[in-house]
Amino acid sequence: MATIKDIAAYTGVSPTTVSNVIHGRSGRVSEETVHKIQDAIEKLGYVPNMSARSLVSSSSKVIALINHINTRKDSNFMDDPFQASLIGIIESALRENGYYLMVRTVDTADELLAFLRNWNVDGLFVTGIFRDSFFDTLSTLDLPMVFIDSYVKHPNFYNVGLEDFNGSFLATSHLIENGHRKIAFTSPSIRDGGVLQERFLGYKAALTQYGIAFDKHLVFEYEMDLPSCRELAKQLTAILDLTGIVASADIMAAGIMTGLRDLGVRVPDDLSIVGFDDLVFSQMITPPLTTIHQNMPLKGQTAVDFMLQKLEGRTLSQTEVILPTYLVKRQSVRNLRNDH
Structure with missing residues (x-):
């Protein structure tokens, strides 16, 4: 990363002049030099040391x-x-x-x-x-x-x-303990080393715990906006014998439920669903959403x-x-x- 000395060398001015411009003390610096330094800051990708900056100016809060x-x-x-x-x-x-x-x-x-x-x-x-x-x-x-x-x-x-893994494990286990065997997992794009991967792995672990074979065709990666969830609902209703859904977020669960309702599919009579987060609206939708609570x-x-x-x-x-x-x-x- 560029330093004040790098900018000074690039512009041909002293490090003190560069520091004065960076910290707003440019009253005695020509407008041309100020522009030259600002251009160098942009080109060289300089980021001020905020700890040092706080010594010459009060905290921004x-x-x-x-x-x-x-x-x-x-x-x-x-x-x-x-x-x-x-x-x-x-x-x-x-x-x-x-x-x-x-x-x-x-x-x-x-x-x-x-x-x-x-x-x-x-x-x-x-x-x-x-x-x-x-x-x-x-x-x-x-x-x-x-x-x-x-x-x-x-x-x-x-x-x-x-506890992302454990939460998804609990959600999936709850469906299994209520007699569900064919369970889908829905989520935005799952990246290695992230929250959604942990929730996906918790889903897989619960299936293994209860002796249910994992089926990659029951994993759906969709955006969480309503049009995407409506399309996802169509995909889910096309799966023969599907009875349960684990959604990686409450907002996705709510979107799927809206899509299912549009298709005449009743929750939970026809399909059951569990969300994740326990946001306040999960108690307001119909039916109220079974979900995984996190203390926001x-x-x-x-x-x-x-x-x-x-x-x-x-x-x-x-x-x-x-x-x-x-x-x-x-x-x-x-x-x-x-x-x-």
């Missing part, structure tokens, strides 16, 4: 939440109630401690670096990180950083995660606690907290054993 996804033009990640709930919880906890939350979606490492060049943030929350080039860029940054729902292990980063307020608060302790320079005894999951039984699962 701004923490950024970076949502690293490949966005579609017609998509809005805040449409996902899980994301909206998590962000609301984190914002509230930060506000109580005198900090502000900034939310930013970035596709690439270059976009992240450009963001950091333009905003003096005190730390980063980062969701859903994989071990890839984006993570490699994160690992070079000198910023307090807390990962949320990541399976990437790194001694310098804190992570707040979930605790997840958000734990992430904020990690961040605040990092900002205070404290050394924590643990770098990861994995929160428990449990099954919440409602009315979207039919007990087929009662039919015999």
Whole structure:
């Protein structure tokens, strides 16, 4: 990563002049030189050392939440109630401690670096990180950083995660214990080393535990928007003898249920379904959704606690907290054993 000395050498000015421009003390620097330095910062990919920056300027009191996804033009990640709930919880906890939350979606490492060049943030929350080039860029940054729902292990980063495997195992087991044998798994695209893979593996493990052969044709990877879920519902109803569905998220379960209703398929009379997250709307849909509970307020608060302790320079005894999951039984699962 470029340094102030690199920019000084590139522009032919002193490191002090470069530092003054970076830190907003450009009153005695010509406009031409300022533009030259700013162009070099952009071309060389310079990211300021935020710890050093805090010595010459007061803390911004701004923490950024970076949502690293490949966005579609017609998509809005805040449409996902899980994301909206998590962000609301984190914002509230930060506000109580005198900090502000900034939310930013970035596709690439270059976009992240450009963001950091333009905003003096005190730390980063980062969701859903994989071990890839984006993570490699994160690992070079000198910023307090807390990962949320990541399976990437790194001694310098804190992570707040979930018993994803166990939750999906419980969801699948619940269907099996209610007499279901042919069970589909539905999820957005499953990537190695991520939350969704853990939930998929929990599904597979439950099948094995109960002596049910895994069938790859019962695994469906679809987006979670309503048109995709409606198309998925058509695919599911075409499977002979399918009686149960494990959805990797409540929002996907709700979308599938809407699609099934449009097709005249009744939940749970014709098909049973279990969600994951236990978001508030899972109690409002018809029928109320049986799902896997995760403690969203605790997840958000734990992430904020990690961040605040990092900002205070404290050394924590643990770098990861994995929160428990449990099954919440409602009315979207039919007990087929009662039919015999």
